[in-house]
Amino acid sequence: MRLTSDAAGVYVIAVTPFHPDGRIDMESCDRMVDFYLEAGATGLTVLGMMGEAPKLTLEESRDVVARILARVGGRVPVVVGVSAPGFAQIDALTRMVMYLGAAGVMVAPPGSLRTDDQIVTYYTQIAELLGDVPFVLQDFPLATGVQIAPGVIARIVNDLPTCVCLKHEDWPGLEKISYLRRDGVLTRPLSILCGNGGLYLPEEMARGADGAMTGFAYPEMMAAVVAHHAAGEVDRGQDIFDAYLPLARFEMQPGLGLAIRKYTLARRGIIAHDALRKPGARLTAPARAEVDRLIERQERRLEELG
Template identity: 85%
Template sequence: MTQLTTDAAGVYVIAVTPFHPDGRIDMESCDRMVDFYLEAGATGLTVLGMMGEAPKLTVEESRDVVARILTRVAGRVPVVVGVSAPGFAQIDALTRMVMDLGAAGVMVAPPGSLRTDDQIVTYYTQVADLLGDVPFVLQDFPLATGVQISPKVITRIFNDVPTCVCLKHEDWPGLEKITALRAPGMIDRRISILCGNGGLYLPEEMGRGADGAMTGFAYPEMMVSVVEHMSKGDADRAQDIFDAYLPLARFEQQPGLGLAIRKYTLAKRGIIAHDALRKPGAALSDLARAEVDRLIARQEKRLAELG
């Protein structure tokens, strides 16, 4: 079984959970989605994240989705599973379940109740004790969790907790945080830094020392290409490609509508059969769909010009 390590790099795509219009999980679309992400160049997948509608799934459904995706991946890339929950009993149960199925590691976001630096460090120390030798990702997403984690606190956690191998950097945009964490003398070992926020700041994040992305976008091939060109030192080509996709990436990042836009685009591309969100969930108006269609057309024109 492939395990998540501090060398994680590239693009770990946050997978959506496909549904039928009646709310049932669409397992056939799960298969097509996995194939598409891997063909696009994903170096890993992350499932049951905040954009995967994980809170809307039962425990049994979560197990079935993870099992289906892992079967389809067949060990070709590492699969990380989000196990964030209010209590340790749920985190423990979810972790044991997905690791037994073959996951490479898990991702844990801090609960919103944490207020002080010491509380945050204690929480992740206890998470590590709970998970044992299971490698995990620290999800730093203050816009969603309300928990502000400073570079010094992140450094304390990584220096004290060897099984914490990756930071999902999702501050907004938090570029100075990446620079601070990569400064000599901060973290006493290598860690992986993979960034979120739909890839909106990916060229700058890569320039600051990130290893890639762990996020979702309806065109993951953009993120793969940007990471590839930035890693080769071709920042201009990376920026040109990024700029072609930026209007749609920006549109997809609308609070409350982002997942509906992403699913609409994935369905339009034939990757999932339906753009349905499980209730409660936002639905796109005809006008919003037309706006997405227009952005896609302009994006295709720009890409053709780039060659």
């Protein structure tokens, strides 16, 4: 199964579960995969920025990807983040995960890129390095510091047929989606899947996005928003989104978001522990109480919606 420009729906960014002592929790990986698929995920993305990929050794990365791919069993495509400072590591990780059965890889630009031509050259070299492997261009300037203009994305997509998907995480970035969906800008199809924890998903869908590629401790919200939008039930999708919005907003705190997400997933029984591998943030008792309160209010709102 290869990633294509038809990618749509919700590609959940998977967390990497750990035991409190820092060991990878493979049993929780299995439960997590089952949960994501039951929640409506149409794909998974592993070793993304919220998957603590830089904290894993190459061997650990292989083991996590292999475990998740085995549990998925070909039911949905699995994309693997392979971003790294140098091409040797990108090449090694890409070869490894594609051999294991990944559908494609995701590559973010290094923070050293400054000009439009540098960005285009970088992705041209990435495409040459990856060969026929389909890849996702991750546009996340808040994290990378690299500003990619919509016209530059169009140049990359039009010139590089293996760039099949844009992970759109610019903020604000709705105009970028509208530009790319304008007639004549792109010469071939491109999947646009959005990030930012789903915080702007209703608006992104209205602008022409194909879905989400992000994490949130309640991925069923994102699946419902995308499904209702596809069915023309925009208001119903917005109502569901609004019920989850306070927790989604709270989870988007820079530097603390992953700890909140893992705490919520552990609270739901999906992963055994909310541990982050060091260095990593930990929630204080007041922060955990705030999450608990938001979840309780969310549940009451969902009951009201029926």
